[in-house]
Amino acid sequence: MQIPFTVAPRPDTGVNNAKLGVWLFLASEVMLFGGLFSAYIFLRIGAPEWPGMVGGHAYERASDILNVPLATLNTMVLIGSSVTMVMSWASLAMQRFDRYRLYMGATIALGFVFLVVKAFEYGEKFSHGYLPAENNFLAIYFVLTGLHGLHVIGGILVNMYFMWPGARMWKTDPKRFTNRIEIAGLYWHFVDLVWIFLFPTIYLL
Amino acid sequence: MSDTGHSIEEIKKHVRVYMFVFASLAVLTVVTVVVGYLELPFAPALIVALLIATVKAGLVAAYFMHLVSEEQIVRWLVWLSLGLLLAMFLILSVYYVDQGGTEIFGF
Numbered sequence A: 001m002q003i004p005f006t007v008a009p010r011p012d013t014g015v016n017n018a019k020l021g022v023w024l025f026l027a028s029e030v031m032l033f034g035g036l037f038s039a040y041i042f043l044r045i046g047a048p049e050w051p052g053m054v055g056g057h058a059y060e061r062a063s064d065i066l067n068v069p070l071a072t073l074n075t076m077v078l079i080g081s082s083v084t085m086v087m088s089w090a091s092l093a094m095q096r097f098d099r100y101r102l103y104m105g106a107t108i109a110l111g112f113v114f115l116v117v118k119a120f121e122y123g124e125k126f127s128h129g130y131l132p133a134e135n136n137f138l139a140i141y142f143v144l145t146g147l148h149g150l151h152v153i154g155g156i157l158v159n160m161y162f163m164w165p166g167a168r169m170w171k172t173d174p175k176r177f178t179n180r181i182e183i184a185g186l187y188w189h190f191v192d193l194v195w196i197f198l199f200p201t202i203y204l205l
Numbered sequence B: 001m002s003d004t005g006h007s008i009e010e011i012k013k014h015v016r017v018y019m020f021v022f023a024s025l026a027v028l029t030v031v032t033v034v035v036g037y038l039e040l041p042f043a044p045a046l047i048v049a050l051l052i053a054t055v056k057a058g059l060v061a062a063y064f065m066h067l068v069s070e071e072q073i074v075r076w077l078v079w080l081s082l083g084l085l086l087a088m089f090l091i092l093s094v095y096y097v098d099q100g101g102t103e104i105f106g107f
Helices: A017-046 A068-093 A097-127 A136-163 A165-172 A174-204 B008-037 B042-064 B072-098
Strands: A052-054 A057-059
Touching: A017 A136, A017 A174, A017 B072, A052 A136, A068 A097, A068 A174, A068 B008, A068 B042, A097 A136, A097 A165, A097 A174, A136 A165, A136 A174, A165 A174, A174 B008, A174 B042, B008 B042
Parallel strands: none
Antiparallel strands: A052 A057
16 A cells, blocks of 8 residues: 655645654654653752762762763764754755765764763763662653663664665655655754753753 | 755755854854853753753754744644643643742742
8 A cells, every 4th residue: 555645745734744744753752851851840949959969979060970071072963963964865855865875874973972972971870870769860860861862772773774775765766765864854853952951951950 | 956846056055054053053052061160040040051952942943854944734733742841841830839849930
């Protein structure tokens, strides 16, 4: 069975079904991250001190425990990957498949850089015995950044599919393939967008 | 025309905008970190952080996610999800204050 309106816009919505589907998914993601973010705010304003006691020391600022320079680097990495992602779509729109490969490869590489930096950060916490069970601050830190990290992994898998096996579609149906990269980009930019809120509120406040 | 319905010239214009947005996001990230090191009290620090983050998120959504030129239905969907998020947050806030929470919101 042929899925309708994968390329042409549906007359009633004005967009193709794939794009509308991804936007609906992203709307649900707003509620998922928004719910957890709300939980963070309420835990925080209800706490007598924040981050509070970690490893037997009383901390007054999250930046005393978390590694701000590494997180700043990761913010730049993710923003950079958003640019390479949108450039991979623009390359296809300009019929430059060679450049698409280059930009998509860079997006995947930057995604891995983000995860490696995150792994260093987590490793640093684990080596001090700072685990989610330690206190509310570390629990919400691991839940929010962990869930975000899982989204990065998911995005990398999708991008890798479009970099290699999925790229065959460029030869058979270039318009549909370009659409696919645009909507894969929507997801990737959303992951960037979540981090834009997580970074200052968790690390810097 | 390319296969996406945009002319090559149009896409080239888009690319220039993407580079400008990238530079703005990088500058705003530096501003966020500098403000973080100022160690402002919690309430103003939160407001400034959220304000800068909202501007950055707006740039990403408007240009990288093409919301600026997207169909009405998608824009409505975004506003709806943000409205529902705000409603959830307000309901939780009322419940929180009702349970003898804190005066952080000033009520």
